[in-house]
Amino acid sequence: MGVIKKIRYDCRHATYLIEKRQHRSLTIKERIELAIHLSGCSICRLFQEQSRWINRMLRSLFHSDQGRGPVISDEFKRQLQQKIDERLK
Amino acid sequence: MSQKELTQEQQPRASGPEPRQWVERYADHLYSYAFARLDDEEQARDLVQETFLAALEKVGQFQGNSSERTWLTAILKYKIIDLYRRRNSGLRTERLDEEPEQEFFEQGNGHWIEKYYPRPMRIEDADPLVNKELAAILRRCLKRLPALWLSVFTMRHMDDAATETICKELKVTPANFWVIIHRAKLNLRACIQKSWQ
Numbered sequence A: 001m002g003v004i005k006k007i008r009y010d011c012r013h014a015t016y017l018i019e020k021r022q023h024r025s026l027t028i029k030e031r032i033e034l035a036i037h038l039s040g041c042s043i044c045r046l047f048q049e050q051s052r053w054i055n056r057m058l059r060s061l062f063h064s065d066q067g068r069g070p071v072i073s074d075e076f077k078r079q080l081q082q083k084i085d086e087r088l089k
Numbered sequence B: 001m002s003q004k005e006l007t008q009e010q011q012p013r014a015s016g017p018e019p020r021q022w023v024e025r026y027a028d029h030l031y032s033y034a035f036a037r038l039d040d041e042e043q044a045r046d047l048v049q050e051t052f053l054a055a056l057e058k059v060g061q062f063q064g065n066s067s068e069r070t071w072l073t074a075i076l077k078y079k080i081i082d083l084y085r086r087r088n089s090g091l092r093t094e095r096l097d098e099e100p101e102q103e104f105f106e107q108g109n110g111h112w113i114e115k116y117y118p119r120p121m122r123i124e125d126a127d128p129l130v131n132k133e134l135a136a137i138l139r140r141c142l143k144r145l146p147a148l149w150l151s152v153f154t155m156r157h158m159d160d161a162a163t164e165t166i167c168k169e170l171k172v173t174p175a176n177f178w179v180i181i182h183r184a185k186l187n188l189r190a191c192i193q194k195s196w197q
Helices: A003-009 A011-021 A028-040 A042-065 A074-088 B003-010 B019-038 B041-057 B068-094 B132-143 B147-159 B163-170 B174-195
Strands: none
Touching (some): A003 A011, A003 A028, A011 A028, A028 A042, A042 B132, B019 B041, B019 B147, B041 B068, B068 B147, B068 B163, B132 B147, B132 B174, B147 B163, B147 B174
């Protein structure tokens, strides 16, 4: 199988590069491989779109949790305060 | 000066730590911080308690270079990473062979196997903050990831931790880090597609 043909078929490698690119820059060779692959593979183009979307969602989901999660109970706070007070005696 | 340093500057500086005020001032913040990263109320509560008790032990070391809140959060953060490690070591011994890894690609040429093709989900515009069902699916799918993958994902997406930091803290090689990021995303995406009909 020729090199170009191999790159065109290899969605496993392409999706790996798609993920890597969202965290750091690719080498020139990797960039060319990915560009060749994506130009001919609509499935991986869709994967890329969804993958980026998932990352954005994760970010907003994780950050929205802060300050909005279930609250700590007054009872538990009272116990905590007691433990601290005891140790400070 | 970064945004973060600025806000720290603006916080009132106490002359020294005031442990008796900790619960009232910081318990809620620490709890949300832990809960967001662990998704487990009981473990989050335990870690808040452990953080206060550990901080009491070394209250003499508190320098006042950072705010009390920053200092306590740093202690909590180490405890969370510790817990990630423990979750992961359990996984390595118990679960590795149990579930054969899902294979999305054909063996030889690496092409997608047709039944795992990504398909349009028509949720690209949906916002998990508005759409509760979508948020629930995300959470459920995240929970199905192996513990190590989830730890890597959480540190990466929640704290923007550097690759090097994550590898060091969780004892993962850089090569494995990318494999984990890749496989976790493949599984997460497939799970969302399956759940969102």
